[in-house]
Amino acid sequence: MAFWVVVGFLARPTPDLDGWQHTRWPVASRAPSGEMSGQPSASSGLVPGRTARRPSARRFTMTTKSAAKTAASRPRSRSTLHAGPVTLEMVAQAAGVSPSTVSRILNGTAVVSAAKKQAVDEAIAALGFVPNPVARGLAGGRTLSIGVVALSIDSPFYGVAMRGIEDELDRAGYSPLFVSGHWNVEEELRCIELLKARRVDGIIVLTGRLSDTALRAQARALPLVVTGRNLKAPGLCSLGSDDEAGARLATQHLLDLGHRRIAFIAGDAEHPDADARKRGHLGALQDAGIAPDPALIQQGDYQEAGGQLAVDRLLQGRQRFTAIFSANDQMALGALLALYRRGLRVPDDISLVGYDNLAVAQFATPPLTTVHHAGYEMGQTAAAAMLSLLSGVKPTQRLAPPRLIVRESTRRLTG
Amino acid sequence: MAFWVVVGFLARPTPDLDGWQHTRWPVASRAPSGEMSGQPSASSGLVPGRTARRPSARRFTMTTKSAAKTAASRPRSRSTLHAGPVTLEMVAQAAGVSPSTVSRILNGTAVVSAAKKQAVDEAIAALGFVPNPVARGLAGGRTLSIGVVALSIDSPFYGVAMRGIEDELDRAGYSPLFVSGHWNVEEELRCIELLKARRVDGIIVLTGRLSDTALRAQARALPLVVTGRNLKAPGLCSLGSDDEAGARLATQHLLDLGHRRIAFIAGDAEHPDADARKRGHLGALQDAGIAPDPALIQQGDYQEAGGQLAVDRLLQGRQRFTAIFSANDQMALGALLALYRRGLRVPDDISLVGYDNLAVAQFATPPLTTVHHAGYEMGQTAAAAMLSLLSGVKPTQRLAPPRLIVRESTRRLTG
């Protein structure tokens, strides 16, 4: 996208217009004709801002067929000094073609003669034209932006997923619009409405709390990609990861090391993947012929504090166990602290396995054995799937299966 | 903002139009009249999408004075069944007023009679009207969105800052647009251009790599808030935190505990605050009459691995030291691991202080003594400052001074 590179923007308010006053920032493409009036609205809660219209400088328009070659009579002729947002129309004039043609070249909507294409490309480069996504959004219905609903903008796991989305979308000229649902269904819905109001072209939901039904409904209005689920619906692409298999890997690893009494710290039950991880753990135990001990299963919340409390409960209950599998790394970190507080060493006294392979996991003391849950890749894949959806191609992306990362928090049970 | 609550959106493509085909998602407010033609463009790299115009259903317009009461003849009359984006114009019709009046009420741009206001408010509620920010952006020049340039979307420290921004802006009806510069000046500039292309109303730069001069220049075109700096310029609000004082606090704490040989792990030199933290450390030493030993100062990079390597170098160099002050928590985590690997216990053998008070710091083993660098609050304050700037008020926000958080990674030097 060559035309996307150069941008010519206002360095200072255009001084060539009549009535310019002391407004500091040129608002969009308008040159102010005076200060705004009016009070902050009760509805919007905000001052209208320093917007005003070009008072005399009227854009040329040719409502009737007769107004043919008026181009030269345009009031604000282009000059390097009086820079302002360069419009498609300016490019058209400079290249001596119609706006339609420029648009066609920009979007590849139709075949244009090589000569005109070159003229337009040159004009674009010369003027430093950047298409205005806002106008594009209004006119074309597409804003080249994708809404991303995350649980929280500062989530350690989804943070890297967001980076993956960002990188992948960027390559296609799309921008992500991140909003956070804060672990709350209503807020997630509000986020989606906000994104739709902003006319995003599609929405990526990173797991989230919404019901499958709600997601299906949304997908009827807008392309939707959702991670952490497995559901089928028109216009919807779900990218489930096999958390059950991942959890099996973790528990199996502990079993392989000779552990038999393995405590499990469950994730937030509201989270769809929490149950899968629990099933994986129980499944692995069962396959090994071990009856799960309910006392060894502690409810957590996917947060550090939850892991810490879970271990405290385990210890207070005087449960015998030689290993812990925590349904995510964050809780494992809390577990690590709880064990440390009691003077229990990892892995000498207790082996510990996490899940997710967060960046911090490798810097825990000791570095955490965990299940790699590819966050960055998940984001990238979700974005790629969205781009497929948008281009009308059925997305075929799938997530890589989870894999075990053995570090230093687990060891063979001896004695 | 009462009108912001309800949204009526397309559940399925409007079936009342002629020529409807198998398009899946209604693009913006248009009902398709057929499939799109054309190839993906070399410029945009993307398929144009399934956009099409309403073929016959023409919006009513009154170009001449004579076309007075045509409202009733409007082709697509409003009905609950044929829901579609509710426009301001529909509200106007429902309320029996002109679009201008609705706009005035929405924005508080002018005084409107109570009766009309009520009628409009009711119509808004009844139709579930939500103003289209895209159209607003085009027409008014304001998009109610603020660009936020971060180093990375998944930065642990700036993550919480972003949350602060999000929360604060949300209360004013603004949305943040997060973009990442990836620790790279060129990319940061590219981000800013992208944000300007998307017509954000202002930009918040979270520290970043841009030079003060570059920032000043940007501020001439758009309101700008920048954290981690102290610079003055028109249209610019900088929110510097006193990192020097914070670092002094950390080193002073170690001195108070009787430590004399204190190693320092410096932050990424490209970061403006890294130098301040180093100065604070050296200043505290100097005040205590201790000559800094260059061998005890190790360069880090603000990443975990950097902290780990720094400690490795310290240990390999057989330096004598009883405490370490790491210029941020991430490096402190790495330091913790390096010490653990050598069998050195924190705080028994070595005391360790970090900086930032990341969420993970309190779950390190042992929980990290650190300097609280209010990320969330920083974001909130930056957003508030931006809102001030936008409303023409000179921002007076300041950041709270850093403060020491004593946890378990430091102890009094005995013997």
Add this chain to the structure above:
DNA sequence: TTGAAAGCGATACCAC
């Protein structure tokens, strides 16, 4: 106070 209408900057129909 209120309404009419001219844009904002693109897109994509429709005709040539």
Add this chain to the structure above:
DNA sequence: GTGGTATCGCTTTCAA
């Protein structure tokens, strides 16, 4: 292949 131009949904003159 092109150009004209009617929108998109809203803001803000200007005139009444």
